[in-house]
Amino acid sequence: xxxxxxxxxxxxxxxxxxxxxxxxxxxxxxxxxxxxxxxxxxxxxxxxxxxxxxxxxxxxxxxxxxxxxxxxxxxxxxxxxxxxxxxxxxxxxxxxxxxxxxxxxxxxxxxxxxxxxxxxxxxxxxxxxxxxxxxxxxxxxxxxxxxxxxxxxxxxxxxxxxxxxxxxxxxxxxxxxxxxxxxxxxxxxxxxxxxxxxxxxxxxxxxxxxxxxxxxxxxxxxxxxxxxxxxxxxxxxxxxxxxxxxxxxxxxxxxxxxxxxxxxxxxxxxxxxxxxxxxxxxxxxxxxxxxxxxxxxxxxxxxxxxxxxxxxxxxxxxxxxxxxxxxxxxxxx
Amino acid sequence: xxxxxxxxxxxxxxxxxxxxxxxxxxxxxxxxxxxxxxxxxxxxxxxxxxxxxxxxxxxxxxxxxxxxxxxxxxxxxxxxxxxxxxxxxxxxxxxxxxxxxxxxxxxxxxxxxxxxxxxxxxxxxxxxxxxxxxxxxxxxxxxxxxxxxxxxxxxxxxxxxxxxxxxxxxxxxxxxxxxxxxxxxxxxxxxxxxxxxxxxxxxxxxxxxxxxxxxxxxxxxxxxxxxxxxxxxxxxxxxxxxxxxxxxxxxxxxxxxxxxxxxxxxxxxxxxxxxxxxxxxxxxxxxxxxxxxxxxxxxxxxxxxxxxxxxxxxxxxxxxxxxxxxxxxxxxxxxxxxxxxxxxxxxxxxxxxxxxxxxxxxxxxxxxxxxxxxxxxxxxxxxxxxxxxxxxxxxxxxxxxxxxxxxxxxxxxxxxxxxxxxxxxxxxxxxxxxxxxxxxxxxxxxxxxxxxxxxxxxxxx
Numbered sequence: 001x002x003x004x005x006x007x008x009x010x011x012x013x014x015x016x017x018x019x020x021x022x023x024x025x026x027x028x029x030x031x032x033x034x035x036x037x038x039x040x041x042x043x044x045x046x047x048x049x050x051x052x053x054x055x056x057x058x059x060x061x062x063x064x065x066x067x068x069x070x071x072x073x074x075x076x077x078x079x080x081x082x083x084x085x086x087x088x089x090x091x092x093x094x095x096x097x098x099x100x101x102x103x104x105x106x107x108x109x110x111x112x113x114x115x116x117x118x119x120x121x122x123x124x125x126x127x128x129x130x131x132x133x134x135x136x137x138x139x140x141x142x143x144x145x146x147x148x149x150x151x152x153x154x155x156x157x158x159x160x161x162x163x164x165x166x167x168x169x170x171x172x173x174x175x176x177x178x179x180x181x182x183x184x185x186x187x188x189x190x191x192x193x194x195x196x197x198x199x200x201x202x203x204x205x206x207x208x209x210x211x212x213x214x215x216x217x218x219x220x221x222x223x224x225x226x227x228x229x230x231x232x233x234x235x236x237x238x239x240x241x242x243x244x245x246x247x248x249x250x251x252x253x254x255x256x257x258x259x260x261x262x263x264x265x266x267x268x269x270x271x272x273x274x275x276x277x278x279x280x281x282x283x284x285x286x287x288x289x290x291x292x293x294x295x296x297x298x299x300x301x302x303x304x305x306x307x308x309x310x311x312x313x314x315x316x317x318x319x320x321x322x323x324x325x326x327x328x329x330x331x332x333x
Numbered sequence: 334x335x336x337x338x339x340x341x342x343x344x345x346x347x348x349x350x351x352x353x354x355x356x357x358x359x360x361x362x363x364x365x366x367x368x369x370x371x372x373x374x375x376x377x378x379x380x381x382x383x384x385x386x387x388x389x390x391x392x393x394x395x396x397x398x399x400x401x402x403x404x405x406x407x408x409x410x411x412x413x414x415x416x417x418x419x420x421x422x423x424x425x426x427x428x429x430x431x432x433x434x435x436x437x438x439x440x441x442x443x444x445x446x447x448x449x450x451x452x453x454x455x456x457x458x459x460x461x462x463x464x465x466x467x468x469x470x471x472x473x474x475x476x477x478x479x480x481x482x483x484x485x486x487x488x489x490x491x492x493x494x495x496x497x498x499x500x501x502x503x504x505x506x507x508x509x510x511x512x513x514x515x516x517x518x519x520x521x522x523x524x525x526x527x528x529x530x531x532x533x534x535x536x537x538x539x540x541x542x543x544x545x546x547x548x549x550x551x552x553x554x555x556x557x558x559x560x561x562x563x564x565x566x567x568x569x570x571x572x573x574x575x576x577x578x579x580x581x582x583x584x585x586x587x588x589x590x591x592x593x594x595x596x597x598x599x600x601x602x603x604x605x606x607x608x609x610x611x612x613x614x615x616x617x618x619x620x621x622x623x624x625x626x627x628x629x630x631x632x633x634x635x636x637x638x639x640x641x642x643x644x645x646x647x648x649x650x651x652x653x654x655x656x657x658x659x660x661x662x663x664x665x666x667x668x669x670x671x672x673x674x675x676x677x678x679x680x681x682x683x684x685x686x687x688x689x690x691x692x693x694x695x696x697x698x699x700x701x702x703x704x705x706x707x708x709x710x711x712x713x714x715x716x717x718x719x720x721x722x723x724x725x726x727x728x729x730x731x732x733x734x735x736x737x738x739x740x741x742x743x744x745x746x747x748x749x750x751x752x753x754x755x756x757x758x759x760x761x762x763x764x765x766x767x768x769x770x771x772x773x774x775x776x777x778x779x780x781x782x783x784x785x786x787x788x789x790x791x792x793x794x
Binding site: 097 | 405409414419422435447463475
């Protein structure tokens with residue numbers, strides 16, 4: 001494995017964490033959005049708020065990690081992506097601002113009207129942000145980002161495949177969130193537990209349907225990725241299907257364990273399947289990983305930083321999650 | 334150095350202006366919040382420590398309130414910081430394209446600090462009720478370290494833009510080798526980093542103190558308000574004299590290594606010895622109008638002798654001259670002026686405290702403290718204007734012009750307009766939320782000023 005390939009793998013690890021934890025936080029916003037009017041939605045909203053409050057900022061840092069690794073290790077890919085897909089990227093950035101501010105403000109104010117406005121801001125932007133991020137990923141997979149950058153600002157992402165991937169991002173975030181929230185609700189409330197189980201089931205079905213539609217779209221719009229996904233990437237696709245099916249089975253049977261690992265497994269397998277399918281390209285099929293790679297000493301720093309993340313950040317994150325899961329952190333001001 | 338001047342201009346002047354305005358505005362907004370991220374944790378922990386050590390309920394209550402306020406400012410800072418990392422690609426894609434592999438190193442390191450700060454901030458902010466008091470205190474300590482580490486990394490990246498080194502270019506101007514340590518520890522790192530960290534402590538100290546000074550002027554003279562002035566003001570007043578020393582060193586370094594910036598900020602038209610130090614005024618080609626001039630002082634400040642030669646704008650090629658000399662000059666003077674006034678305020682406070690262990694009794698002291706927070710922020714902005722506008726027309730001094738870095742994308746003026754609206758809402762929202770929190774605390778009154786910690790079974794029966 002070359003240094004450049006290793007750096008690309010680190011990029012994918014960061015993206016995986018972001019998709020799992022950041023994605024679930026966006027999904028929490030989705031369920032907040034569809035929880036219904038004030039009183040009816042109050043109890044699920046409380047669970048969502050309690051579970052997001054202490055962790056969402058730390059989860060958000062994975063996005064910064066991905067961005068920084070991308071521009072440091074693969075600067076030409078970064079500029080090609082940003083000069084082509086600046087419209088959905090800017091919209092995603094807008095969504096990030098509104099989501100974060102809406103969430104932080106909502107729990108710190110008392111007036112019902114203001115709370116409602118902030119809550120709506122948080123919830124709507126929680127849906128739009130992953131959608132636009134998905135279109136960016138879809139446009140890259142479809143080969144619509146030329147290596148030299150400055151591709152078409154609109155037709156690069158307003159295509160069936162990028163839009164489908166956008167919808168898939170929203171659905172899989174909702175799916176992860178619902179599964180995580182089953183566990184958070186479980187600590188005390190059976191009715192809410194059922195509530196999120198039903199939603200996890202629904203989201204899983206929708207995400208699965210979108211994934212199948214996505215495979216057809218890949219076939220027509222992203223042939224390179226499709227071919228490799230159905231050959232080298234096939235084991236991962238099957239793994240994802242198995243995880244998804246097992247999760248459905250457990251949910252329908254009303255089983256208890258192991259919901260979270262299965263949900264995460266289904267998503268992680270898709271992300272790495274995509275990675276395998278793109279290999280050796282960062283931008284299929286115009287820019288290879290080695291063509292975009294920064295000089296070796298820069299890569300060494302990326303490895304050191306990643307090592308530090310593994311040794312220091314992951315245990316700290318583990319501590320945060322443990323404290324949060326043990327209800328040692330409050331969520332109200 | 335490759336013949337970069339032969340490269341075509343990448344984008345229209347209009348895009349450049351819009352992109353620069355948007356960057357300046359979003360940076361100016363974020364920098365205040367990042368000061369809070371860097372220096373508020375230490376301020377909070379001082380109050381927390383005093384509270385635990387001396388069993389002082391008011392100090393603990395202050396620590397708890399400040400941490401709740403920090404939850405809001407950190408959330409806003411996290412998103413405005415994210416906007417900045419997006420803007421590197423959205424506004425300056427060619428800068429990343431060419432130099433991302435060099436200065437990105439600093440940001441990769443910053444990522445780790447930001448991660449740890451976000452994690453321990455969450456543990457500390459939300460751990461008041463259920464963690465043991467001293468465990469809770471220690472969970473906050475990593476925030477102080479990571480705040481300083483993060484500031485180091487980000488400012489090192491900016492220092493590198495001012496005094497770039499640690500990379501090799503090939504004939505086409507592409508980076509083919511990088512020396513990470515030289516990038517991180519470039520010559521400007523040594524003065525820019527401490528200058529910014531001290532600025533953060535000054536901004537936070539004076540800002541928090543000013544809020545409680547306003548409360549005291551309104552007649553709220555309880556222990557909580559007095560401590561709310563004394564703790565942050567002490568921190569700021571310790572940072573200020575060190576800052577003036579660091580700033581003075583920084584100015585000399587700028588004179589030596591960034592002569593165009595220095596000449597513009599000091600309005601020096603002609604190279605020579607015996608340069609006059611101008612205070613205020615308008616810079617013109619025929620000298621400074623309407624300024625107070627102190628003959629020879631500028632040369633003296635640069636080299637401790639009036640015989641020191643200082644480069645003037647006449648020796649800077651026209652196409653490498655920074656714009657807006659008067660603005661740079663006034664921004665620099667304002668920064669130094671405010672810094673000196675804050676030093677005087679600190680001396681006043683320090684003297685009275687030394688004699689009487691008390692705040693000066695005159696309301697003029699509280700009025701001065703009440704405006705010191707705004708003053709410190711203004712000085713911070715002025716300093717960044719000098720650093721950033723003074724480097725123009727370069728984005729990487731001597732290697733890449735800002736015109737080469739800017740995006741060709743359309744609609745930058747539109748995005749700037751949108752950002753103005755968005756941030757106006759963000760700023761208003763944050764202030765309203767903080768005010769409503771403060772009102773709630775006041776209404777809850779002294780009932781809450783017992784201990785923010787839940788009774789510990791073994792300590793409280």
